[in-house]
Amino acid sequence: MEHFLIEWGQLVVFYLFLAGISAGAFVTSVFAFHVDPDRYKNIARMGAFIAPIPVSIGCALLLFDLGRPLHFYNLYRTLQWTSPMSIGSWLLAIFIMIGAVRAYTFFPEAWKIVKLPFEHRIRSVTALTGLPIALGVGIYTGILLGAITARPFWNTPLLAELFLFSALSTGVATLLLICSLNPLQGPAESKREEHKFLLSFDVVLITIELFIIIPIILHSQLSTLSIRESIHVILGGAFTSLFWIGTVLFGLLVPLAIELFEVFPAFVRKVHTKWNPVLGVLSSLLIIVGGYLLRYVVTYGGQMSGMIE
């Protein structure tokens, strides 16, 4: 057994996780705003507020992970089409700027130092341009790792999809957490509507995630020796329980069950979505921690894998 060095540690894991939350919060905010800006205005506003913050913290962490943080500007002296990291660093810079401008348009009037002209126009332009950039931020983190042939554990195109849908789900869960902890001003009816929106969206996202994990596991068993050996890290190896109990059971299946319990009756019978802040906090925290664990297992597990002759 070869000795493997972990060069990308917790800072990178945290960054991948925080960038995902931001991308997810931005996308959810834009969806909410364009589906029904009145009914979901709290989601749209909260999502817009949240979006630029975690990713900015994540980028700061990433800087500390560099060997020469002060030379980070070298990233912006070129654009390398073949390097996911180069494309990603440009996406991040654009995303943070668009996210900050869009958040500003949602500020209460009293907070606004500068009055923006055509504020409504800016809000929709940033939504329209920001949406593909946010999706890009969500998906590129998966491509960043998935494009590395030398690390068989990462080397599947499904990783990009898994990271994207996990990013969206952790973003929705963050908004769910905030809405549950801080019942925003407004009638109970609108809170219930917001809850239903977030839960239904998240149920779809978690289901997609599960249907991405299944083929990853199945295909690995039908693939080359390098990939079969590399997946051992979650099938009997060091991260088996962390992945199956932490990420899959408590990070996906349990919150999915809670969310279905809350939202499913409202779809089949003429009843209201259950509105229980405790369940909301519980399921959203599980999803957020699960999303972190997923990135931890993938980041570390990949570095423990290598090609086999």
Add this chain to the structure above:
Amino acid sequence: MKEQHQKRYVFVIEISKCIDCKACMVGCMAENQVPVEHSRNWVHQKGPNGVFPDLGMSFEPGNCMHCENPPCERVCPTRATYKRDDGIVLVNKDRCIGCKYCMMACPYNARYFDEKKGVVDKCTFCVHRVTAGLDTSCVHTCMTGARHFGDIKDSNSEVSRLLATHEHHVKLAAAGSGPAMYYIY
């Protein structure tokens, strides 16, 4: 007029000659001032295989394979890693920011992170020696003649003749990187 052809430097290793003395590693560290906790080249032990008394063991020296299609160069976000026309893959220390993405991408784990300088480093094909007309430090130090280097485009070079007359392999051909290090068994 003599036609100037484009050189393409490669390594050729005769596995059967390597005795695992590790002089190539020591020579490289001294020549290139490699930090003691790292090494730019290695000797991998293969085996022992078989059942006593029929046992076999071999040693595979290696270093950066100076690939034709280097995965490290492809993923570098700052163009710090680049490939010269003669095939030598180098790291421009001024551009490197120490993100270590290239270390993830190298199928041979040929790169290391220099904590002191905050940049990634690796075998330079002793470019300072080779351009001065000398052999690389590891080839120079190898006392059994297991290591060879030369221009594969020159059909009269030692490496070309070795490759023409011996069956040879490259490591992890499936990676598609086109390593310029050929092993003769």
